[in-house]
Amino acid sequence: MIFIVVLVAVSVALVWRRDGTQGVLTILYSDLWLFAEILPRVLAGCLLGGFIASVLPHDKVSKSLGPNSGLKGLLIGAAFGAILPGGPFTAYPVASALLAIGADFGATIAMVVSWTLIGYGRAISWELPIMGADFTLWRILISLPMPILAGALGRFVYVRVKERFDS
Amino acid sequence: MSALLVDIVLWATVLGVGLLTFRHGRPVFQDALKRGATDFIDVAPRVAIGVIGAGFIAAIIPPEFITGSLGPDTGWFGVLMATIAGAATPGGPVIGFSLGAVALKSGAGSPQVIAYVVAWALFAFQRMILWEIPFMPARFVWFRAAVSLPFPFLAAALAMLIGKP
Numbered sequence: 255m256i257f258i259v260v261l262v263a264v265s266v267a268l269v270w271r272r273d274g275t276q277g278v279l280t281i282l283y284s285d286l287w288l289f290a291e292i293l294p295r296v297l298a299g300c301l302l303g304g305f306i307a308s309v310l311p312h313d314k315v316s317k318s319l320g321p322n323s324g325l326k327g328l329l330i331g332a333a334f335g336a337i338l339p340g341g342p343f344t345a346y347p348v349a350s351a352l353l354a355i356g357a358d359f360g361a362t363i364a365m366v367v368s369w370t371l372i373g374y375g376r377a378i379s380w381e382l383p384i385m386g387a388d389f390t391l392w393r394i395l396i397s398l399p400m401p402i403l404a405g406a407l408g409r410f411v412y413v414r415v416k417e418r419f420d421s
Numbered sequence: 422m423s424a425l426l427v428d429i430v431l432w433a434t435v436l437g438v439g440l441l442t443f444r445h446g447r448p449v450f451q452d453a454l455k456r457g458a459t460d461f462i463d464v465a466p467r468v469a470i471g472v473i474g475a476g477f478i479a480a481i482i483p484p485e486f487i488t489g490s491l492g493p494d495t496g497w498f499g500v501l502m503a504t505i506a507g508a509a510t511p512g513g514p515v516i517g518f519s520l521g522a523v524a525l526k527s528g529a530g531s532p533q534v535i536a537y538v539v540a541w542a543l544f545a546f547q548r549m550i551l552w553e554i555p556f557m558p559a560r561f562v563w564f565r566a567a568v569s570l571p572f573p574f575l576a577a578a579l580a581m582l583i584g585k586p
Contacts, residue, residue: 255467255470258470258550258554259470261478262473265477265478265481269480281476282476285472286473289468289472292468293465293468295431297457298431299556300458300461302457303456304453304454304460305435305441305442305457308449308456309442309445309453339430340427340430342548344434346552346555349556349557350558353557359565362561362565363564366553366565367543370542371543380514380518381538384518384519384521385538392580393535396535396579397576400539400575403572403575407568411564
């Protein structure tokens with residue numbers, strides 16, 4: 255988060271040097287509007303995450319998506335990411351909730367990567383009309399193994415760096 | 422119109438899962454509400470920084486950088502440039518896919534375009550700082566991004582291997 259704040263500060267300074275105070279204010283106004291627009295969705299996402307964390311049985315989640323869930327856990331994570339409806343305002347709060355109640359990094363990575371790469375929502379509403387059916391199907395076919403591979407790689411690396419990572 | 426539809430589906434889902442939670446009893450429901458509200462208070466300022474920041478970062482990325490890096494027959498260097506361009510593309514899916522479509526039409530190689538689309542899906546800075554970093558633990562986000570690094574290249578390699586659609 256500190257990194258982001260620094261990056262933003264540098265960007266604001268660069269915009270100010272190029273376009274002056276007026277340029278900075280123009281961007282700020284449009285961003286504030288956007289923020290007001292998405293704030294209700296952020297609330298919805300947080301509530302969804304809260305409900306899911308309370309309703310799903312923690313022992314079952316850590317059994318089927320936890321560190322010892324094997325390939326099956328990665329497959330469940332990937333399948334869940336692919337069918338999850340909504341946008342980033344649902345995917346990330348739900349992923350975060352799963353992480354909090356027992357899913358491991360591997361299964362959560364499989365879910366997030368699957369949502370961005372093979373989630374049907376974005377493919378149908380944006381990629382298909384803009385890129386065409388041939389490209390979209392070809393791209394999805396190529397992407398199909400990636401959530402599992404990313405989850406497996408994540409799990410493989412995580413157990414090896416965990417001690418240093420958690421401290 | 423589609424934004425309205427998204428909101429309707431979103432709140433209907435929240436309502437549905439909320440009712441499900443309520444059936445587990447009042448304490449569980451209140452606990453969940455409290456958790457959601459605490460998260461919201463925690464996340465909202467970070468989303469604010471993300472939204473405002475993304476606007477300014479987008480303003481300093483020259484558009485030529487992104488369109489220029491998707492040229493024809495650029496080989497593995499082109500795949501690398503396409504990957505960086507995918508991560509640096511500001512805006513939502515319309516902009517990302519439109520740039521990809523234009524690049525395809527103007528002669529960019531399909532392995533490079535697929536690397537671009539995959540990199541955009543995995544690393545688009547706007548989605549990361551607007552949504553992923555505010556909602557997920559920071560160490561998860563960096564770890565996820567690091568683990569995802571090989572995949573635009575793998576996608577390009579597979580695309581070269583199985584050929585154009």
